[in-house]
Amino acid sequence: MSESTEPPYARIAAELSRRIAERELTAGDKVPSTRQVAREFGVALATAAKALDVLRSEGLVITRPRSGTVVAPRRPGGAAGGPAAELTRERVLAEAVAIADAEGLEAVSMRAVAARCGVAPMSLYRHVEGKDDLVMAMSDAVYGTLVLDLDEAAPWRERITAIARALWRVHREHPWLGRVHPLTRPLPLPSLLEVGDRLLGALEDVGLAPKLQFDAHVLLYSHIVGLAANFEREDEAISDTGLSAEEWTDLQYVPAMNGSGVMARYPHFAKLFGHFGALPEGYDMDLEELFELGLGLLLDGLAALAERGRARGC
Amino acid sequence: MSESTEPPYARIAAELSRRIAERELTAGDKVPSTRQVAREFGVALATAAKALDVLRSEGLVITRPRSGTVVAPRRPGGAAGGPAAELTRERVLAEAVAIADAEGLEAVSMRAVAARCGVAPMSLYRHVEGKDDLVMAMSDAVYGTLVLDLDEAAPWRERITAIARALWRVHREHPWLGRVHPLTRPLPLPSLLEVGDRLLGALEDVGLAPKLQFDAHVLLYSHIVGLAANFEREDEAISDTGLSAEEWTDLQYVPAMNGSGVMARYPHFAKLFGHFGALPEGYDMDLEELFELGLGLLLDGLAALAERGRARGC
DNA sequence: GACAAGCGAGTACAACGTATCCGGGAGGAA
DNA sequence: TTCCTCCCGGATACGTTGTACTCGCTTGTC
Known part of the structure; x- marks a missing residue:
């Protein structure tokens, strides 16, 4: 229809980019293939390919090998947007x-x-x-998202704590991890192996026998993963009952414990609950605190063990 | 056939009690229903009911509402009976x-x-x-099968160790338990609560603040359950691959680790494996040993904590 | 006899993981 | 330009899971 001086491929490229601009084609949509363009505009394949080249060089479309050419996302932060991004x-x-x-x-x-x-x-x-x-x-x-900016020169305790906290953080953010974890067979997950390796590196400086080094690294894992497994339980239960852990404890657990002779059957629980009842907010199971406490206990124990080993060794 | 002066219901009751005495019907078996008795002996429903009443009043049978009448247990310990037992x-x-x-x-x-x-x-x-x-x-x-013969007078450390080992044993025998466990919400499992209560009882003597007592009991659980979770992994993997943990480590893991630059990427793993390679049987992950080691570390830590608390308190 | 109640069985459905097959577009070869 | 060969994504289907519904049948009691 329109006769212009610009070469055919430029005209086609302009037409296609208009479609994209006016949202006839939106991010993720497939752009016509070379063949389709050639047929639609009645041009040679080479011409069509050249037109698409132009769009590609403008960043308007992305050609993915063996999958076709699609409209590029409008802006980097397309969010959960591109529902039709290529499957990878x-x-x-x-x-x-x-x-x-x-x-x-x-x-x-x-x-x-x-x-x-x-x-x-x-x-x-x-x-x-x-x-x-x-x-x-x-x-x-x-596990690959785990970032460790670790001062390799720091004392072992600091390094181990940092690594453990990093692992803990990942588990906190992805509660479901707790359910997956292996251990006896150190999963050949590269990302996890890498963290394990750093951990072993830090443990080397403690001064334990080689076997104990490995044992300790397993125990530390176990502590983290074992405690973190509660995150999932937690979330699951929250979505099941619609109650947070504290609410649940207050509304369900405590009354249940108070009811019908339960207290009598479990005297020590009763005693402790007596204590907590006196506290302002009762006992709330703070996993964060438990994690730190357990980590501290383990590391104290390891230090003492190494000390004893040294004393006996010399 | 037999003509006696006793009323029909008594004759029937006698016949039935003979069957029970001679073990034609044994504890737990269903006794003929009112209707069956009526048909078998050719008497009215009311008569049959009366005969059964007699047996019931003699304690020979027990009538469970809406479920039938069964022979009463000869003695309290009836044990797990026949394969075709009633569905309970x-x-x-x-x-x-x-x-x-x-x-x-x-x-x-x-x-x-x-x-x-x-x-x-x-x-x-x-x-x-x-x-x-x-x-x-x-x-x-x-958890109900867990037996604790515990000397309540023993020192706390001994008691805690005994309880922990008992729990550990249960998990060893039932590897699948590791996958079930809750924690943050102390499952209202009566059997588990009871063990927990005993554990808390022992922890009382350590000399920790109430909150720490509870924390400690959670950490101990976590250690046991966390490590025990490996039992299941273990079994699962064994049945999947047909290899025991050691075989797997030897045949699969170690070669994989040796291959293609893996050692280079994980230097500390490599170093340790170098050590183990020198040992007669390499490293085998002994969960039993890990459990005892971790338990020891935790208890050492708790003792130290209590000591510090006491020192500061006085 | 009639009665309600509980038990065990049968049928059916939705959701799951996945084996198998197919159409069609893209790129390379002729 | 024309084919040929890939390989991606889709459709269909099978077997297994947990479980809701709905039947009889049998029970002890009026």
């Missing part, structure tokens, strides 16, 4: 982690993940071997 | 636990349990609210 292993993992964080690990079904990716359930299997693989990869991805 | 909550739980022990918790499906009971799946729901209830009840039943 990373995206699958990210969506799965998002579901797990929000609704717990048992809400992570292949179908749910697929739905969040805007994709058929079976499409996931192109990027993930199966559910087990998915969960493992999720764990690895999450 | 206890039997359901026992079979479920048997499955879990043998094949892991994930093998415990309602259908599997029902099959083992020789019963339709839905029949279980008469005795169990649902799967969750089943699992909770299984845990409770298993």
Whole structure:
């Protein structure tokens, strides 16, 4: 229709970028393929390809090998936006982690993940071997977010504490991790192995026998993961009952304990609850505090052990 | 056949009690119902009912409302009787636990349990609210098998160790327990509460602040349960791969670690493996040993804590 | 006899993980 | 330009899970 002096490929590129600008095509949508463009505009394939090249160089579209060309996201922070971004292993993992964080690990079904990716359930299997693989990869991805800015010269206790806290933090942010963890078979998760390695490095300086070094690193893991497992329980129970831990303790647990001779059957519980009842807010199970306490006890114990070993050794 | 002066109901009662005495009917068996008796002896329903009344008043049989009349236990210890026993909550739980022990918790499906009971799946729901209830009840039943012969006069450390070991033993025998455990919400499992109460009792003597007493009891639980969670992983992995933990470590893990620059990426792992390689049998993760080590560390720490508290307090 | 009540069984459904097959677009070869 | 070969994503389907509903059947009691 319009006759202009600009070359055909530029005209086509302009037309396509108009469609994008006017939102006929929005971020994530597939842009016509080379062949479609050629047919639609009645030009040669080479011309069509050149037009798409222009768009690509302008950053308006992104060509993903073997998958077609799609409209690029309008701005970097598209948020949960691009519902139709290309399916990649990373995206699958990210969506799965998002579901797990929000609704717990048992809400992570292949179908749910697929739905969040805007994709058929079976499409996931192109990027993930199966559910087990998915969960493992999720764990690895999450452990991979762990950042350790560690002063390698600091005393061992400080370094171990830092590593333990970092691990603890990851578990706090992803409560479902507690349910996944292995241990006896140190999962070949690269990210986790790396943290473990740093931990072993710090333990080297304690002055324990090699076997004890390894034992200690397992115990520290166990402490973290064991306590962190409560996060999941916690969340699960909150969403089940709609009560926070404290509310639950106050409203359900304490009355139940007070009722019908329970106190009589569990005298020491009763005694302690007597104490807590006298406190302003009762006892609230502060996992944070428990973690620090347990960590302190373990490290104290290790230090003493090393000390004893040294005394006997010399 | 026999003509006697005694009334029909007495004759019937005598015949039935003979059957019981001669073990044609033994404890727990169903005694003929009113209707069956009426048909068998050719008497009226009322007569049959009266005969059964006699047996009931003699304590030979027990009538359970809406469930039939059964022979009373000869003596208190009737023990786990026949495979075709009547469906009771206890039997359901026992079979479920048997499955879990043998094949892991994930093998415990309602259908599997029902099959083992020789019963339709839905029949279980008469005795169990649902799967969750089943699992909770299984845990409770298993914790209930825990025996504590505890010298209440022994020093606290000894008592705590004994309780911890008892709990550990239960988890060792029922590896699936590790996957169930709550904690923040102390499950209202009576059996578990009882153990917890004993533990708190022992902790009272340590000399800690009340809150610390409770914290300590949670930490001890966490240590036990956290480590014990590996039992399940262990079993699961063994049945998956057909390798024991040691074999797995030797055959899979170590070679994997040796391969392709892994050692370079995890230098401290590498270093330790160098040590273990030199040992006769390498490193084998002995959970038993880890448990004792961790328990010792925690108790040492608590003792020190109490000591410090006392020093500051006075 | 009639009665209500509880038990066990049967049927059915939704949701799950996943094996299998298929259409179609993209890129390379002819 | 025309095919050929990939491989992605989709559709369909199977077997298994937990469980809601709904039946008879049998019980002890009027």
